[in-house]
Amino acid sequence: MFSYYVKLGLSSIRKNPILSSLMVAAIAVGIGACMTVINIDYIMSGNPIPHRSDLLYHVQLDSWDPNDAYDDPDRPPDQVTYLDGTALLAAGEARRQVLSYKTGRVIEPEGDDLRPFQADSRSTTAGFFAMFDVPFLYGSGWDKNADDNEEFVVVINKEINERVFGGEDSVGRMLTMNGEPYRVSGVLDTWDPMPKFYDVTNGPFNQVEEVYFPFSVSIAHELGSRGNTSCWRPVDGDGYAGFLGSECIWMQFWVELHGENERQAYHAFLDAYVESQKALGRFPRPMNNRLNNVMEWMSDQEVVDKDVRVLLGLAFLFLIVCLLNTIGLLLAKVTRRAGDIGLRRALGATRRAVFAQYIVEAGVIGLAGGILGIAMTWLGLQGIRVLYGELDFIARLIEMDWAVVSAAVVLAVVSALAAALYPTWQACAIQPASQLKAL
Amino acid sequence: MLVMKDISKIYRTDTVKTHALRQFSLFVDEGEFVSVTGPSGSGKTTFLNIAGLLEEFSSGVYELDGRNVSGLNDYDRSILRNEKIGFIFQSFNLIPDLNIFDNIDVPLRYRGFKSAERRKRIDSMLEMVGLGSRAKHLPSQLSGGQQQRVAIARALAGEPRFLLADEPTGNLDSHMAESVMDLLTEINADGTTIIMVTHEPSLAKRAQRNILVHDGRVSDAEPQLHLAAKSA
Numbered sequence: 115m116f117s118y119y120v121k122l123g124l125s126s127i128r129k130n131p132i133l134s135s136l137m138v139a140a141i142a143v144g145i146g147a148c149m150t151v152i153n154i155d156y157i158m159s160g161n162p163i164p165h166r167s168d169l170l171y172h173v174q175l176d177s178w179d180p181n182d183a184y185d186d187p188d189r190p191p192d193q194v195t196y197l198d199g200t201a202l203l204a205a206g207e208a209r210r211q212v213l214s215y216k217t218g219r220v221i222e223p224e225g226d227d228l229r230p231f232q233a234d235s236r237s238t239t240a241g242f243f244a245m246f247d248v249p250f251l252y253g254s255g256w257d258k259n260a261d262d263n264e265e266f267v268v269v270i271n272k273e274i275n276e277r278v279f280g281g282e283d284s285v286g287r288m289l290t291m292n293g294e295p296y297r298v299s300g301v302l303d304t305w306d307p308m309p310k311f312y313d314v315t316n317g318p319f320n321q322v323e324e325v326y327f328p329f330s331v332s333i334a335h336e337l338g339s340r341g342n343t344s345c346w347r348p349v350d351g352d353g354y355a356g357f358l359g360s361e362c363i364w365m366q367f368w369v370e371l372h373g374e375n376e377r378q379a380y381h382a383f384l385d386a387y388v389e390s391q392k393a394l395g396r397f398p399r400p401m402n403n404r405l406n407n408v409m410e411w412m413s414d415q416e417v418v419d420k421d422v423r424v425l426l427g428l429a430f431l432f433l434i435v436c437l438l439n440t441i442g443l444l445l446a447k448v449t450r451r452a453g454d455i456g457l458r459r460a461l462g463a464t465r466r467a468v469f470a471q472y473i474v475e476a477g478v479i480g481l482a483g484g485i486l487g488i489a490m491t492w493l494g495l496q497g498i499r500v501l502y503g504e505l506d507f508i509a510r511l512i513e514m515d516w517a518v519v520s521a522a523v524v525l526a527v528v529s530a531l532a533a534a535l536y537p538t539w540q541a542c543a544i545q546p547a548s549q550l551k552a553l
Numbered sequence: 554m555l556v557m558k559d560i561s562k563i564y565r566t567d568t569v570k571t572h573a574l575r576q577f578s579l580f581v582d583e584g585e586f587v588s589v590t591g592p593s594g595s596g597k598t599t600f601l602n603i604a605g606l607l608e609e610f611s612s613g614v615y616e617l618d619g620r621n622v623s624g625l626n627d628y629d630r631s632i633l634r635n636e637k638i639g640f641i642f643q644s645f646n647l648i649p650d651l652n653i654f655d656n657i658d659v660p661l662r663y664r665g666f667k668s669a670e671r672r673k674r675i676d677s678m679l680e681m682v683g684l685g686s687r688a689k690h691l692p693s694q695l696s697g698g699q700q701q702r703v704a705i706a707r708a709l710a711g712e713p714r715f716l717l718a719d720e721p722t723g724n725l726d727s728h729m730a731e732s733v734m735d736l737l738t739e740i741n742a743d744g745t746t747i748i749m750v751t752h753e754p755s756l757a758k759r760a761q762r763n764i765l766v767h768d769g770r771v772s773d774a775e776p777q778l779h780l781a782a783k784s785a
Binding site for chain 1: 648
């Protein structure tokens with residue numbers, strides 16, 4: 115009977131094109147508005163490294179001002195100082211650890227064809243690539259020896275490799291940055307974690323860096339940060355050395371820990387470390403060290419802005435309004451077809467059969483609304499692109515996700531079925547005898 | 554057979570109580586062709602609706618083909634209606650956007666027949682009513698008489714025991730009305746019990762027996778006696 119009901123549904127839509135179009139449009143507009151926001155929320159709140167997100171922990175130490183918390187309520191700084199980052203790195207208490215910061219380099223391609231250009235860069239320790247499961251097209255990252263020996267090695271992304279080396283396997287070739295030659299050890303394959311979990315402080319939806327080179331090299335060459343740097347007290351001492359010894363926070367420190375025992379042990383280690391620093395006159399605030407895994411850190415940092423959640427709520431309210439309109443239209447349709455329902459009941463249709471017929475018809479309308487809703491979602495995202503497209507991170511949030519496309523259709527059908535419940539119940543309640551004369 | 558004993562039907566509103574049927578008793582035997590006549594508002598259509606399980610009654614006993622329908626729920630009444638009863642209406646009541654074939658198909662679908670069985674029955678019915686070549690036509694492409702023939706085909710496709718007709722010739726000219734009555738007579742001759750509500754004395758005479766309904770009651774003594782005799 116299902117195919118029969120589908121046939122009747124399609125026939126009914128053809129027979130009442132205006133009413134049916136209004137219903138499809140009401141659902142499509144509601145779904146479009148809803149799915150546009152859901153799409154953005156989905157991309158913003160996704161797990162950027164699902165198979166390792168429970169193993170990777172962001173480290174926070176409260177080295178901040180004794181009279182003023184870094185952030186309310188009593189939150190420790192979201193980055194670490196050079197002193198603490200290097201001390202924790204040297205201690206090596208975790209399975210793996212990475213200390214890194216955002217910087218910038220000028221790439222000077224060989225030959226006269228290409229002019230030097232700026233590249234977003236990350237100064238990092240060797241563990242970065244393995245710990246964050248970074249995919250390589252050619253070669254690999256560097257090893258700890260390269261860190262220790264301050265070797266001039268570099269990992270570049272596909273785009274830089276394409277631009278400078280024409281897309282060839284450039285491992286072993288030399289890349290000049292700021293006048294100094296670096297040996298290419300690896301070329302990244304496409305890598306686009308969303309959000310950029312390892313450095314949300316400098317923009318959770320910014321693209322990953324184009325160039326990676328050893329932390330030891332950047333410190334030796336006194337390279338500063340191109341990301342956020344915050345200080346709660348003036349820098350003592352002069353120049354770069356003074357800055358390194360300051361209480362300014364500008365680096366991200368991550369560790370890899372397996373299981374709750376390792377987490378507790380590392381937390382205890384952090385507490386012991388801070389106690390030792392307190393003895394040296396640092397860390398004037400009460401003990402407040404934190405270890406958050408990837409998704410905890412995303413939540414802590416409110417990567418998904420509260421405004422988006424408010425928008426999501428408003429979008430669902432709008433969908434409900436659209437569905438209320440659909441309910442009204444369906445009721446009008448049922449009223450118009452009361453005679454048909456009465457006749458079918460007289461010919462032996464049970465209430466169950468009438469219910470099935472109208473619910474399937476609503477499903478067909480919902481399906482059409484869902485398909486049109488996908489187009490509306492696409493239009494909505496394009497509208498955002500037109501309004502805010504100049505912002506790099508916005509462009510990354512408005513990609514249509516296939517999971518969202520599927521969800522749009524499912525949500526449309528479910529919404530239409532929900533909207534159809536009351537009108538269908540009304541249809542089932544129609545007394546056949548009262549309608550037969552009306553035909 | 555169809556047996557009604559002391560059936561009452563009362564319509565109530567907040568202020569008005571209307572007796573549509575009062576102690577309505579009737580016996581229709583297997584294979585009978587019974588006409589039901591009476592003035593407007595006498596309760597003929599209410600009787601037909603109750604007989605066709607389209608409406609519930611307030612009190613009394615109603616047995617359809619040996620089954621007491623008083624305690625049946627809506628689902629069982631629908632199934633029983635589909636299996637036992639065929640309807641013919643004054644205004645044909647064909648579904649305008651379905652072709653002739655699909656109109657006849659409606660009750661068979663609800664009966665759960667397989668596709669091949671439905672097709673066989675529909676083709677056979679269309680042949681019987683002389684519209685074998687019109688299967689793909691829409692109702693609006695047929696004359697009134699032809700539409701009523703389609704309605705008869707639809708009513709009979711499920712091989713019901715009872716055919717309930719409400720003014721079946723009311724919307725037809727005399728020639729077409731005669732043709733439809735001939736068809737009903739043939740159907741009755743083949744064994745289908747027919748109960749026909751009509752205003753037309755000439756048509757009522759073509760039935761084997763006439764029931765006169767007045768003020769919600771069967772006013773002739775004959776049916777009551779008939780029932781008493783059968784009960785004994």
